[in-house]
Amino acid sequence: MPTNDDGVLAAAGTSKGASSSGDGARARRVALPAILAATSALALAIPAWVVTHPPAIRVAPRLHVKLPPRRIVPPAELPPVEPVRLIDLSPDDARAFNADVPFSTAANPPARPFHFAGGPDDLARATDCLAAGVLYEAGDDAQGERAVAQVVLNRLRHPAFPKTVCGVVFEGQDRSTGCQFTFSCDGALTRWKPGEEAWKRAREVAAMALSGSVYKPVGYATHYHTDWVVPYWQASLDKIAAVHSHLFFRWSGWWGTPPAFNRRWTGGEPVIAQLAPVSDAHKTGAALAEAKAALAEAAVASPSGGALVPxxxxxxxxxxxxxxxxxxxxxxxxxxxxxxxxxxxxxxxxxxxxxxxxxxxxxxxxxxxxxxxxxxxxxxxxxxxxxxxxxxxxxxxxxxxxxQVLMTAVPVSAASPLAPADGHGVAELSGVRRKGDPAPAASPTARPAAKP
Structure with a gap:
């Protein structure tokens, strides 16, 4: 019957499948120890091969950079402001060296707000000096510009630096080397003129800083440099912040603490002839002519020009x-x-x-x-x-x-009690005034002259 035939076929099929499954299980039981043995052998062999055949690993040689010995200037001594002199390193080596310099773990408090106290003319000159400083030093980058502006104002408050904004930014501008902000003496102002938008943004950053805006991350930093150079002065300063590719430093010891920043703006922002191409405040009539004459006079007075002789x-x-x-x-x-x-x-x-x-x-x-x-x-x-x-x-x-107190001599007359009796010797001065002796006339030998 079909039904029986189907049932017989079904039973046969079931029996065949069970037999195949049993053969597979037996095969796996036989193969498993071999697989485990091979895995164990590889686990031992591979580490042994790595140990006996180590990969070639190149270790960069440690940089030997000779910086001056670290010195913390005591409070009784004003720290020197050194010109920018750089260690002879490639940019890559300088970056590697700077990366190894740790950040200070001491507190990094924000600077106090600075409010410019001068009149409109001084404010205009200060704003453009500060704008030039932040733009030429940090580029058209608002964050970097704010950091540089904070350093300028920190310097103004520190006894070691000038007491005007333009004085700080253009300190040493008459020298080809030794200026504090490189752009002021390396010809950058003549090689590149900022675009209108970039100059506008820089002036806005400067105006904010002069109106009390504080860039907190750099604290009381007075120095900075890009990460691809290493200045000699870095040895005695504390690394406190990084803003993009610039690293910021403050003096170690008391001179880097808030109480050291106790000076004020003294007034009289100078006219900077170099800024005349971009600043109306520095190119007005007689003031500009005077500034150009001063720069020319300073250049002539430089020993490099040969004009100064002993x-x-x-x-x-x-x-x-x-x-x-x-x-x-x-x-x-x-x-x-x-x-x-x-x-x-x-x-x-x-x-x-x-x-x-x-x-x-x-x-x-x-x-x-x-x-x-x-x-x-x-x-x-x-x-x-x-x-x-x-x-x-x-x-x-x-x-x-x-x-100096100038003394003007008064000639001694023959009738003076101090004149010699015989015209040759010294008048007798007994030092004793007896009762009844006439009082000597008031005749001082010298009197202070008017101050020059």
Missing amino acids: VTGTGDSFLVALPRTMLAEDFPQLAAKACGDRPVCKFSGWADAANVPAALPLGTAQVASMSFSYLRDRAAGIEKSLWNCQQFARPEKSQCMKQ
């Missing part, structure tokens, strides 16, 4: 008329350039050219009218700059010359 017969003394609008903070650099490599040198400068002596020695009046003095004696370890603080305000009294 006083005849001395070889190591200079009597100089100081450039009219040169910042007082730049006088030591001018003196150092004039002295060159001389181990002993004396540089004397007068703000009024009419007071410059023609020869040595100096008279009392010439000393009293002197505006600046620089003395170097390397054998004795002396290198000192002094200012006439009646003409140039200085942050520390130790930077001031001693005030």
Whole structure:
């Protein structure tokens, strides 16, 4: 019957399938130990081969960069502001070195807000000086520009730097090397002029900073550099922040703490002739002409131009008329350039050219009218700059010359009680006034002269 036939076929099929399944199970039981043995062998062989055949791993040689020894300047000594001198490294090596310099773990408090206190003209000049600084240093990048602006204002408040915005940004502008912001002395202002939009944004950043805006990440940083260079001054500063490719630093010790930033803007933003192409505030009539004349005078006064020569017969003394609008903070650099490599040198400068002596020695009046003095004696370890603080305000009294008091001699007449009785010897001065003796007439031998 079909039904029985179907049932027989079905049973046969079921029996055949069961037999095949049993054969497969037996085969797997036989193969499993072999697979496990092979896996164990490979687990031992592969590590052994790696150990006996290590891959070639190249380890970059450690950079040997010789920086000056780290020194923390004590509070009683003003830290030096060194010119930008770079270690001779390729950009890649410099980046590797900078990456190994750890960030300071000390607190990084934000700076106090700065509010510009000058009048409209000073504010206009300060704004454009700061705008030029942030744009040429950080490029058209708002965050980087804000960081640079904060550094400029931090410097203004620190005793080691000028006390005007333009003075900070263009410190050392008359020198081809040694300026604090590279763009101010490397010709960048003549090679590239910013576009209108970029200049506008930079001025907005500057205006915000001068109106109290604080860029907190850089704290009280006074120095920065790009990560592809390594300046010598980095050794004695603390690395505190990174903004894009710029690294920011502050002085180690007390000079990097908030109490050290206790100075104020002193007024009188200078006219910067270099900014005339982009700034209306720096290209107005007589002010521009005066600024250009000052820059030309400073250039002529530079020893590199050969105009400054020692006083005849001395070889190591200079009597100089100081450039009219040169910042007082730049006088030591001018003196150092004039002295060159001389181990002993004396540089004397007068703000009024009419007071410059023609020869040595100096008279009392010439000393009293002197505006600046620089003395170097390397054998004795002396290198000192002094200012006439009646003409140039200085942050520390130790930077001031001693005030000269001029004494005008009064001729002694023959009738004077101090005149010799016989015209040759010294008048008798018993020192005793007896009762009944007439009082001597008031006749001082000298009296203070009017101040110059």
